[in-house]
Amino acid sequence: MAQQPLVASSSTTGFFQALPVLQPQYTSLDSLPDANRKLYKSSADTSDDKVLARILDLYLPPNTTEVTQHAHHIARRSLDPSILVHATDAENNHPVLRPLTTFGEENRNDPLWTTSGWQKLKEIGYEEGIVAVAYEKSHTMFNRRIRQFVNNHLWSPTGTMTGCPQSMTDGAATLLGKHLTDADGDQPGRRKVFTEAYRRLTSRDPKIAWTSGQWMTERTGGSDVSGTETVARRLTPEELEREAREGRIVDSVGSQLGPWKIDGFKWFSSATDSEMSVLLAQTHKGGLSAFYMPMRRRVGSRAPSVTVIDELLPPRSELNGIRIQRLKNKLGTKSLPTAELEIKEARGWLIGTEGQGVKEISAILNITRLFTAAGSIANWSRGLAISRAYSKVRKVRGGLLQDNPAHLTWMAEETVKYWASAHFAFLGVAMQGALEQDWDQMTANTKAATLIPKDRMAVAALLRLLLPVMKAQISVASVQGLRQCMECLGGVGYCENNEDGGLLNIAKIYRDNLVNPIWEGTVSVMAEDVVRVLIDKRLGNGNILSNVFVPWVRNVLARYSTAFDFEVKIINQRLEVLLNLVQGADKQQLLYNGRDILNHLEAIVSSAVVMYDAWINPEPIAHMVAVRWVRSKALNLQAVQSPHDWKTTVQMDKAIFLGHSDADASGQSKL
């Protein structure tokens, strides 16, 4: 037989990998034409990210089409090339500092430059209500937090770190929202200022919407803010008069400047392009206090030399006593203008009671930690979506990765971990919503009615205990998960793929995601926080574990003890081990075992909720995910063996990873 001549490849000839096609992560049945809708049972059948669809199904009442259609729309907007172009712009063109004016003076007007892509992504975030939907209080019949965090899940990897300022904005809105009815007291005008800021923080209109920063970390430490060196003091009447004479009366939108003067230095500020910030400072009374500060103030508001021409111009403004010392040079989050700030004679308002700053700012931290956990899930989800798409087109040893058993068993295991973490994070989200809304209106009519306690005190205590666990464990798990997603793509996974809309750039997502275990409190700090809760005599009648946590877990496990007999035993064992670890231990011992406590709490709660979902909404993939996850958490792994041979198991691996069997794969591509 004559041999075919060898043909050498070149840069333009030879093999070219077909481009993987990312499916929208969520496809709502409600958004499909009638004919297509009839082909499917639920949105989980039509969605690429099945667990997200199941989460919506679990926590929303039936027929909440406004929510599901919005999520459907954002899932498509996130993959729209005309929007992805902003994401690659923000990723490639980093913020720049211009500290001096043309003639060498300090640039107080516009020292920070951010790219138009970054600004556009922020605008889209406002329009889609990434923060605002949680505050649209006319919606009482569904969990607004579920809606918000599902949208955030679909948007945030495309949003390219705009989610960071948005999370702080949400936290600031929650904090200011608690003080809108406070009397002005000795700060006349404060309520009006806070009301205006709150209106802007919760607005969907990019023309008026604000983001907020959160300035806690100083050179002395972010984990322990007791060393804060920023100082605030009341301006004397003479000083206030002088300020007025010099034209410093109102901020850039005309709200009165506060009666406090703030000086100090902040070591990390991420939302440096925000319009306001909440910060901690010492006062002479002792302890830390929380302050509201607008970023800009008008200059020359009452300057005597205003001419007719000046009046026609928009009012001039400058930074409110803030100097950006330098931008941080970071491993990831490149689009985010994280900076060091010197604060000199800035004007602000005291929030709440003097000396109670740490308590006040915890309202922000509760929200930002939830965003950190849920944002980690969002990043991980996008990583897995890319992995699925790639596995469908990439060939090794003559076959597609999607048919390779070794590849499938590995990626199925990764998918199981992701599902469990997603359920864990969204349990926190659902509980946050339950604290803000009426259980009878919002939860009673959902499949989660026997998961989310009706007693608000119990929900508050559970969330107080579990939020630091979620923040710590999910952040770290997502870092590990995204590393696997990078490996899934081989060498391409390690590259900064900013072509083709940057959709395949897992490296960027990985770099960005790596900060999640650090900011808003490191893992050790979260473990310490959990210990604080465990020994807090004010929670759960003095013993949160025995009086709130264990009864709740046992009640949930009891629902499906027949369906998951073996798995429930595994979790009960872990519960016993946790109780033995905690009960009778003093604080120092608990701190020493902090990470073990985090591991147990995560294993118990994520297992409880994954099984709950598979039981209340039965479906083979969900069932198998639950079984696999819980068994992976068994203390004695040797006693746990797969009931199936590997050839049967690999079919299930494929269904878990790709979300469907070979039979219905063709239908998926039409969505």
Ligand SMILES: Cc1cc2nc3c(=O)[nH]c(=O)nc-3n(C[C@H](O)[C@H](O)[C@H](O)COP(=O)(O)OP(=O)(O)OC[C@H]3O[C@@H](n4cnc5c(N)ncnc54)[C@H](O)[C@@H]3O)c2cc1C
């Ligand atoms: C990209 C980025 C953006 C940021 N943006 C902001 C922002 O906008 N606003 C803001 O306020 N901060 C911001 N930060 C700061 C961040 O919150 C802090 O870095 C973080 O809280 C840790 O504080 P630290 O850096 O001072 O480290 P440290 O607190 O000094 O921690 C060092 C080590 O000590 C360990 N440790 C600390 N306390 C304990 C303990 N009790 N027990 C055991 N171990 C302990 C930590 O786990 C860590 O390993 C940002 C950080 C980054 C990286």
